[in-house]
Amino acid sequence: MSDNPIISINGLSKHFRAGAGDFTALHDINLTFRMGEFAGLIGPSGSGKTTLLNIIGSLDIPSEGEAIVLGKSVATLSHKESAMLRNIHIGFIFQTYNLLPVYTVFENVEFALLLQKKNATQRKKAVMEALEWVGLTDKERSRPAQLSGGECQRVAIARAMVKRPSLVLADEPSANLDAKNSHHIVQTMKRLNRELKTTFIFATHDEKVMKYLDRIITLIDGRVDKDIVVESPKN
Amino acid sequence: MITLKLAFRNLFGAGLRTWLNVFVLSFAFVIIVFTNGMLDGWNRQAYNDTKNWIAGNGQLWHASYDPYDPFCLQDAHAPVSGKISQMVKSRQITPVLITQASIFPGGGMQNILLKGIDTEQSIIRIPSASLKDSGDGIPAIIGKRMAASAKLKIGDHVLMQWRDKNGTFDAREIFIADIFSANVPSIDNGQVWISLAELQKITGLQNEATFFIAGAQYTGGDVDNWKFRDLKFLMKDIDAVMKAKKSGTSMVYMLLLALALLAIFDTQVLSVFRRQKEIGTYIALGMTRGKVVGIFTAEGTVISILAIIAGLIYGIPLLMLIQNTGIPMPGSVDDYGLAISDKIFPYYSMGLIMSTVLLVIISATIVSYFPARRISKINPTEALKGKIQ
Numbered sequence: 001m002s003d004n005p006i007i008s009i010n011g012l013s014k015h016f017r018a019g020a021g022d023f024t025a026l027h028d029i030n031l032t033f034r035m036g037e038f039a040g041l042i043g044p045s046g047s048g049k050t051t052l053l054n055i056i057g058s059l060d061i062p063s064e065g066e067a068i069v070l071g072k073s074v075a076t077l078s079h080k081e082s083a084m085l086r087n088i089h090i091g092f093i094f095q096t097y098n099l100l101p102v103y104t105v106f107e108n109v110e111f112a113l114l115l116q117k118k119n120a121t122q123r124k125k126a127v128m129e130a131l132e133w134v135g136l137t138d139k140e141r142s143r144p145a146q147l148s149g150g151e152c153q154r155v156a157i158a159r160a161m162v163k164r165p166s167l168v169l170a171d172e173p174s175a176n177l178d179a180k181n182s183h184h185i186v187q188t189m190k191r192l193n194r195e196l197k198t199t200f201i202f203a204t205h206d207e208k209v210m211k212y213l214d215r216i217i218t219l220i221d222g223r224v225d226k227d228i229v230v231e232s233p234k235n
Numbered sequence: 236m237i238t239l240k241l242a243f244r245n246l247f248g249a250g251l252r253t254w255l256n257v258f259v260l261s262f263a264f265v266i267i268v269f270t271n272g273m274l275d276g277w278n279r280q281a282y283n284d285t286k287n288w289i290a291g292n293g294q295l296w297h298a299s300y301d302p303y304d305p306f307c308l309q310d311a312h313a314p315v316s317g318k319i320s321q322m323v324k325s326r327q328i329t330p331v332l333i334t335q336a337s338i339f340p341g342g343g344m345q346n347i348l349l350k351g352i353d354t355e356q357s358i359i360r361i362p363s364a365s366l367k368d369s370g371d372g373i374p375a376i377i378g379k380r381m382a383a384s385a386k387l388k389i390g391d392h393v394l395m396q397w398r399d400k401n402g403t404f405d406a407r408e409i410f411i412a413d414i415f416s417a418n419v420p421s422i423d424n425g426q427v428w429i430s431l432a433e434l435q436k437i438t439g440l441q442n443e444a445t446f447f448i449a450g451a452q453y454t455g456g457d458v459d460n461w462k463f464r465d466l467k468f469l470m471k472d473i474d475a476v477m478k479a480k481k482s483g484t485s486m487v488y489m490l491l492l493a494l495a496l497l498a499i500f501d502t503q504v505l506s507v508f509r510r511q512k513e514i515g516t517y518i519a520l521g522m523t524r525g526k527v528v529g530i531f532t533a534e535g536t537v538i539s540i541l542a543i544i545a546g547l548i549y550g551i552p553l554l555m556l557i558q559n560t561g562i563p564m565p566g567s568v569d570d571y572g573l574a575i576s577d578k579i580f581p582y583y584s585m586g587l588i589m590s591t592v593l594l595v596i597i598s599a600t601i602v603s604y605f606p607a608r609r610i611s612k613i614n615p616t617e618a619l620k621g622k623i624q
Contacts, residue, residue: 087521102248
């Protein structure tokens with residue numbers, strides 16, 4: 001793991017309008033993530049995990065404070081700049097996979113590379129490599145509807161990893177999976193974290209995932225309750 | 236390019252929904268080409284027939300001549316002399332003299348326009364050679380409509396009464412030497428054609444004419460007191476009727492196009508609501524909102540492109556078949572007073588096809604853009620959860 005901070009969060013708060021008043025989802029968050037971390041945000045529902053991930057992923061902006069991701073303050077980025085940041089440097093993995101239903105597995109994984117305007121040869125090579133990481137080379141022509149939940153999530157991992165991002169944000173990636181598949185996909189991500197030095201940040205309350213994390217940040221009611229570095233996480 | 240590629244992928248993946256829209260729009264495309272082709276074919280045929288049968292390459296009118304005013308005929312004639320006489324001799328133009336007359340077929344009376352034309356002329360298609368004196372009274376030719384209304388056939392004799400230049404009535408028998416079949420009612424209905432020399436003789440209007448029909452060598456312009464009326468002027472009635480017909484027909488196909496576009500609009504509105512998660516995913520994967528709007532808009536454009544391809548696949552053989560066989564026209568359309576044949580052969584110009592292609596593509600793109608604009612205001616974090624905004 002490198003000492004270089006990939007994310008710096010300073011005094012970050014996030015308020016949402018709720019009826020006549022405001023609801024504060026995050027209170028004065030201060031965190032730093034280093035390159036190559038395999039970290040998790042844990043906590044009960046409504047604790048602010050997804051909100052924090054969304055801000056780190058520049059899908060949302062803080063109400064107060066700042067979030068600096070890969071040297072860029074997400075609050076000051078234009079739509080185009082934040083899209084470019086996500087396209088090049090950030091991979092997303094969602095609880096419900098969010099695969100594009102009309103695309104094949106190959107096309108789903110290829111999508112980010114199309115946006116990067118890579119040529120067909122480069123795309124093919126990178127996609128096949130990513131599918132090999134997740135063990136789905138034989139499913140490249142299948143559509144998401146033809147896959148199991150575990151396979152869909154592995155496609156989502158391949159899609160997040162195919163562009164070799166610096167950072168992967170995974171929001172409850174195992175919530176829809178059985179125990180075997182949960183272990184399998186977290187092991188896959190852990191392996192990629194080791195081999196490619198990609199930083200992974202999870203939002204999860206799945207204990208099966210937590211066992212693999214080397215840093216666990218507990219959020220309660222939008223505040224950092226605990227920030228623990230795990231000495232010997234499961235591999 | 237990526238936007239179009241992704242739009243193609245999305246549409247092919249969407250299956251039946253895409254193909255229904257494609258079919259409806261392609262149907263509208265083919266109908267637009269067909270109806271405009273019909274009118275253009277009619278227009279071309281009317282234009283050519285009118286030119287070949289009466290208008291020539293323009294006409295030189297007596298200053299008092301007005302084809303819509305039968306009372307003008309009393310004065311609308313003048314001697315063929317000077318420069319115009321030379322032009323007649325060199326067959327650049329051919330004279331026509333008109334007077335009013337009556338015929339008495341089957342005991343009844345019918346008012347007619349009696350027209351005299353040079354038997355040697357070859358500028359227009361009227362078979363004037365049939366008017367050469369055969370020694371059996373005054374030979375006359377009439378059109379098929381006139382023959383039908385007066386119940387006359389070739390070889391029939393009928394009494395004709397007219398006034399000479401002094402206003403004195405005179406009468407003689409004419410015999411029908413020929414019946415011509417022209418698509419131009421204005422040379423047919425209520426008209427009898429005899430030899431110009433004969434008409435000049437029986438009316439006492441020696442060497443006089445009402446107008447001249449110009450041949451291909453005539454270059455245009457007034458001659459002495461004769462006013463030149465070019466083809467544009469002579470065709471203005473046809474143009475006016477065609478414009479009126481086109482606007483009436485365009486209402487029908489615009490309605491059809493509007494229905495097809497409504498289907499696309501409807502699909503797009505539904506897509507923007509139904510595909511929230513997909514929109515959120517596009518944004519999360521690094522697509523700008525503008526590009527996502529572009530994909531949804533391009534989907535409409537791609538539907539229109541597919542509709543045009545589909546329309547060409549079944550439209551080309553169908554429209555070519557109609558172009559070759561023609562569409563039979565009911566007899567009642569003769570009442571329009573326009574040159575119209577028994578069959579209309581549609582004419583599909585490249586301009587017509589290209590303008591229809593552009594109309595379909597641009598309108599489909601516009602109706603796709605309006606619902607897609609909403610995407611620029613979508614909150615991606617809500618969209619990722621599939622929440623309708």
